[in-house]
Amino acid sequence: MVKKNKKKGFLSDKVFDIANVCIMIILFFVFTYPLYYVLISSFSSPAAVWSGNVTLWPKDFTLIGYKELLGFGRMWIGYRNTIFYTVAGTMLNVFMTVLCAYPLSQRDWLPRNFFLKMCLFTMYFNGGLIPTYLVVKSLGLTNTGLAMIIPGALSFYNALIVRNYFMNSIPAELNEAAKLDGANAVQYLVHVVLPLSKPVLAVVTLYYAVSHWNDYYNALVYIFDRDLQPLQSVLREVFASVSVNTTDPQGTAEINVEALYQKAQLAQNLKFTSIIVSMVPMLAIYPFIQKYFVKGAMIGAVKG
Amino acid sequence: MKKRIWKDLRKNWLLWVMFLPVFLYYIIFSYTPMYGILLAFKDYKTKKGIWGSGWVGLKHFERLFSAYNFELILGNTIGISLYSLCVSFPLAILFALMLNYLRLSKLKKTVQMVSYAPHFISNVVVCGMLSIFLDPNNGIVNGFLNSMGIASVAFLSQPGMFKTIYVLSGVWQGLGWSAIIYISALAGVDYQLHEAAIIDGATKLQRIQHVDIPAISPTITMLLILNLGSLMGVGFEKVYLLQNDLNFNASDIIATYTYRVGMVNQDYGYSTAVGLFNTVINLVLLITANTTARKVNGEGLW
Numbered sequence: 001m002v003k004k005n006k007k008k009g010f011l012s013d014k015v016f017d018i019a020n021v022c023i024m025i026i027l028f029f030v031f032t033y034p035l036y037y038v039l040i041s042s043f044s045s046p047a048a049v050w051s052g053n054v055t056l057w058p059k060d061f062t063l064i065g066y067k068e069l070l071g072f073g074r075m076w077i078g079y080r081n082t083i084f085y086t087v088a089g090t091m092l093n094v095f096m097t098v099l100c101a102y103p104l105s106q107r108d109w110l111p112r113n114f115f116l117k118m119c120l121f122t123m124y125f126n127g128g129l130i131p132t133y134l135v136v137k138s139l140g141l142t143n144t145g146l147a148m149i150i151p152g153a154l155s156f157y158n159a160l161i162v163r164n165y166f167m168n169s170i171p172a173e174l175n176e177a178a179k180l181d182g183a184n185a186v187q188y189l190v191h192v193v194l195p196l197s198k199p200v201l202a203v204v205t206l207y208y209a210v211s212h213w214n215d216y217y218n219a220l221v222y223i224f225d226r227d228l229q230p231l232q233s234v235l236r237e238v239f240a241s242v243s244v245n246t247t248d249p250q251g252t253a254e255i256n257v258e259a260l261y262q263k264a265q266l267a268q269n270l271k272f273t274s275i276i277v278s279m280v281p282m283l284a285i286y287p288f289i290q291k292y293f294v295k296g297a298m299i300g301a302v303k304g
Numbered sequence: 305m306k307k308r309i310w311k312d313l314r315k316n317w318l319l320w321v322m323f324l325p326v327f328l329y330y331i332i333f334s335y336t337p338m339y340g341i342l343l344a345f346k347d348y349k350t351k352k353g354i355w356g357s358g359w360v361g362l363k364h365f366e367r368l369f370s371a372y373n374f375e376l377i378l379g380n381t382i383g384i385s386l387y388s389l390c391v392s393f394p395l396a397i398l399f400a401l402m403l404n405y406l407r408l409s410k411l412k413k414t415v416q417m418v419s420y421a422p423h424f425i426s427n428v429v430v431c432g433m434l435s436i437f438l439d440p441n442n443g444i445v446n447g448f449l450n451s452m453g454i455a456s457v458a459f460l461s462q463p464g465m466f467k468t469i470y471v472l473s474g475v476w477q478g479l480g481w482s483a484i485i486y487i488s489a490l491a492g493v494d495y496q497l498h499e500a501a502i503i504d505g506a507t508k509l510q511r512i513q514h515v516d517i518p519a520i521s522p523t524i525t526m527l528l529i530l531n532l533g534s535l536m537g538v539g540f541e542k543v544y545l546l547q548n549d550l551n552f553n554a555s556d557i558i559a560t561y562t563y564r565v566g567m568v569n570q571d572y573g574y575s576t577a578v579g580l581f582n583t584v585i586n587l588v589l590l591i592t593a594n595t596t597a598r599k600v601n602g603e604g605l606w
Contacts, residue, residue, distance in 0.1 A: 012509060019407060027415055038436075049444050096325065132337040235428050
């Protein structure tokens, strides 16, 4: 840690400190302003946002965008689907991760190195898009909710984080003691190892949950049915579809321009409100969990 | 060997059982698709399956190498990732160094906390926000430019701007997150070195240059080599989401091409070949990088 510098003599140090503080304050705004802008725009009248009058706080405060969003059924279907994919997927992920990490952490397990290499290889080499797609398709998983959960049931990167934790943070003597008491591997895992591994399990649970919540790719490849689409696919449509008819410069000028404008403004507003609504769970828990994310990145950085 | 396996099966049978689902998962979802790579050398017919379809040798690869856009997508893939590496990589180190010297601990914590946040925002939302902010008619960026007397620019429709947009938004997404590893390395620097430097009359910039950077240079080398190893691994999602007909010449990369010929045109054999080409180059780069890392650092990824 940087202690306080007793000698304050250097002019260059003062310049450095002041510049540093200024840059950090600027960075603070760079990181937060885009989200803040989306937030205030979602509460402002569509016309004010459209004409660029919203910059620092909401203008003509209104909830019309949110009301509009409430009536947008597909968004809520997507929301429901994503909650389901996230909860079920994360539970399966954590289960599989423990099943993978624990045997691979046991030094006296004969095939440990063989299976470790088998798993590691998949991190660097894979069949690619089409061969994987054909496998998922031949199992009958395409266009079912399971396609969002099962092909990604395990991330070996996360399993390695957990394995490292099992190996480095849980004293091997505990295993000996448990064996003497007559506990088998499963009992030892459930009653001793897992309760001691809560921090690392929390971290990988969060990693998995976030990746499910943000997943767009799997839906793009495996899901065609609109009713099964996750939130991110619906969001993508909200962003993509409306901008087409609003930015057309030679748009059909004869049609009621006023009404067209209003429609475009509402569509624009829908983008802001849907971003906010899609991030509500994340924004709500972020301040409480961010220290775990960091901890996880540190654990992950330690090679095992 | 057989005897030893039987002995271990008896002794550790629970571990074997535990690992079984993981084993099956990898066999089904990783190793079976690897078998499917055969498609790259075959003319796939749905009815005949992977094994039954006829061999075509290197036809798909010849088609790829002689495709009119082969150089373009290869150039875009490498271009985007080199550009991204050159900008993001040093910035993360710089950010970590500056945070390390920030004395106002409240500001430090706050900036650190908000800097991680974008890492957890989905690519769909980030790209959606980009399209809103950069909109030529009413985007806030063009609003700002207009107020300075500059005419609006249709950023996302210009091929020349695509890579810059991709890279800068990538910095916004990843700066804080990629700085974490340097921050923790800097926290491990022995403070006695700093004290000695202070007594010798070193300014902060000199301390950064002569104490901090040498101390974290193994981390820097390691990460740089690893990044070089994934040079061809530009993520599909963000490029795909930012792509449109107008910026296509700058935004078509191997991953999006694989998707297009495979999932859209359903040209399975060819798409597999394109994907395999990318994977193999990736693997070669990674092995080279790892060997270099071993020589330089004494240890690599594996």
